[in-house]
Amino acid sequence: MARDATKALAPLVFERRRRRNWRRYAGLSIPALIAAVFVVCGAFAGPLSPDDPNFISLGERLQPPAFDGGAWDHPLGTDDLGRDILSRILHGAQISLIVVLIVIPGAAVIGTLIGLVAGWSGGLVGNLLMRLTDIQLALPSILFAVLLGSIFGPSLRNVIIILLLWTWSAYSRLVRAEAISLRERDFVTASRAVGASGVWIMRKHLLPNLLNTVVIIMTLEIAIVILAEAALSFLGVGVPPGTASWGRMLTEARSFMVQAWWMIWLPGIALMVVSLTGNLMGDWLRDALDPRLRNAR
Amino acid sequence: MQFWNFLAARLLQALAVVLNDSIGVQYVNFLGDLIQGDLGYSWVGGGVSTIDSIGDRTWNTFKLGMSALAFAIATAVPLGVAAALRRGGVVDWLARAVAVFGQAAPGFWLGLMMIFFFAVDLGWFPTGGAVGWRALILPAISLGMLEMAAIMRLTRSGMIEAMDTEFIRTARAKGLPERTVIVRYGLRHAMLPVATILGIGIGRLIAGSVIVEVVFAWPGVGRLIIDSIVRSDYPMVQAAIIVLAASISLANVLVDVSYRFIDPRIRAGSL
Numbered sequence: 001m002a003r004d005a006t007k008a009l010a011p012l013v014f015e016r017r018r019r020r021n022w023r024r025y026a027g028l029s030i031p032a033l034i035a036a037v038f039v040v041c042g043a044f045a046g047p048l049s050p051d052d053p054n055f056i057s058l059g060e061r062l063q064p065p066a067f068d069g070g071a072w073d074h075p076l077g078t079d080d081l082g083r084d085i086l087s088r089i090l091h092g093a094q095i096s097l098i099v100v101l102i103v104i105p106g107a108a109v110i111g112t113l114i115g116l117v118a119g120w121s122g123g124l125v126g127n128l129l130m131r132l133t134d135i136q137l138a139l140p141s142i143l144f145a146v147l148l149g150s151i152f153g154p155s156l157r158n159v160i161i162i163l164l165l166w167t168w169s170a171y172s173r174l175v176r177a178e179a180i181s182l183r184e185r186d187f188v189t190a191s192r193a194v195g196a197s198g199v200w201i202m203r204k205h206l207l208p209n210l211l212n213t214v215v216i217i218m219t220l221e222i223a224i225v226i227l228a229e230a231a232l233s234f235l236g237v238g239v240p241p242g243t244a245s246w247g248r249m250l251t252e253a254r255s256f257m258v259q260a261w262w263m264i265w266l267p268g269i270a271l272m273v274v275s276l277t278g279n280l281m282g283d284w285l286r287d288a289l290d291p292r293l294r295n296a297r
Numbered sequence: 298m299q300f301w302n303f304l305a306a307r308l309l310q311a312l313a314v315v316l317n318d319s320i321g322v323q324y325v326n327f328l329g330d331l332i333q334g335d336l337g338y339s340w341v342g343g344g345v346s347t348i349d350s351i352g353d354r355t356w357n358t359f360k361l362g363m364s365a366l367a368f369a370i371a372t373a374v375p376l377g378v379a380a381a382l383r384r385g386g387v388v389d390w391l392a393r394a395v396a397v398f399g400q401a402a403p404g405f406w407l408g409l410m411m412i413f414f415f416a417v418d419l420g421w422f423p424t425g426g427a428v429g430w431r432a433l434i435l436p437a438i439s440l441g442m443l444e445m446a447a448i449m450r451l452t453r454s455g456m457i458e459a460m461d462t463e464f465i466r467t468a469r470a471k472g473l474p475e476r477t478v479i480v481r482y483g484l485r486h487a488m489l490p491v492a493t494i495l496g497i498g499i500g501r502l503i504a505g506s507v508i509v510e511v512v513f514a515w516p517g518v519g520r521l522i523i524d525s526i527v528r529s530d531y532p533m534v535q536a537a538i539i540v541l542a543a544s545i546s547l548a549n550v551l552v553d554v555s556y557r558f559i560d561p562r563i564r565a566g567s568l
Contacts, residue, residue: 142508143538147526234405250405250406258417264409264413268403268410272406
């Protein structure tokens, strides 16, 4: 009798579990789709663009998008110099993508190494590294970035260096906190007892345990990095003038806000959708991998 | 004539301080002046004392930051509490949408959009500057949005957690009115993490004010720094950054002290 009941219930239980699994991933589907579109747009900006993003044609300046009464040869209209907005947004996605692909892994490696060493060794080295992180966190990083940007001059390479300096401390602080609590765990003590070196323990025991945290921060930092690049370019210390970047497009649109709504709406929407996507993916990943981090930021 | 002599003397003084000595000596001199409240002289604009130019603007930035914070707290806390008390309801859904968008929207774009709608289209507020209380509204909202989203999320999760605890059940069992239970017991518990994030939040507000001040042509310290960087007026940049960093430290100290008033456990212990 009991066996029959189990048998009868089994498909139900299975069904419920499968539905729950499906629901777990449903929250990710739309952000993942948008992220894929963003990556494709960035990677194939050249072939996808209908026009050269920097081709100036003053005869066609300030044309509205096709859905607002414009011509189809400029689907999203043109800016004050007659440049095609769609092409510029696609190339702007490319800039954001390049920045993300270099800054996120770079800052993650630097920040994790610093946090790991600071958490493991404690003492003078650890304190020194942590004070460095504190200074980094206490100073408004945008001021530091603007200062560096004005000294080194606007270029994509400098933006990437500045953003690396800007974002590494987000990793090192959390990694250090985790490393300190892991250091006291039994498996680390056991490892030490059999004579493992510090580097070996960090690599084999601490790093694998920290990976979840680092991956979550990396995802959440995507939006921060993209917005930071846009902010620097908006202030004129990011990418050089003329480059098609979302922040630059917004700066240039400021004077034409009244005549050309599309100049300011479209890059802003692109920026917001991508940063929203990054945040949603990060939140999802955090809930899935490590609910304890929910209030960490 | 006397004015020109004075000006030349000041400029020479400024240059001599900066250029004659080695970096170490310059640094010691700088620290000595700093203790006496002398942050050096601007390289442009006739060699005015930097502390004088910063003084006027600090008040403006302070006003902007406090208004942004007031906006964030005044909207986030009631919204967060309402969302937590009716989980899954319309208010909750709305609150979460506001939180997600508030965190994703770049402050400067939000500012530009608000100028577009409320200043240009409707003409309710000026597009920039700092004349009158109307000029304060738009910059304060665009600066406070990010903090509002953060405070709302924390209030909501803190309230949900608090309403589940034993002391709330006790308070209800005592027969206290629901309003008192929520405000005096639940909200007070939920405000603790909010106080913690305020320390970080004030730093973020000051950093954010740099961009918002540029967007709204607000005459504050942030815009002074950006302008001075563009003009290569380094003494001014240096002085302004010191003032901002000091205010961030001060804000953090104040937040730490405020724990005493929020959390009775700390007051009872040794602080």
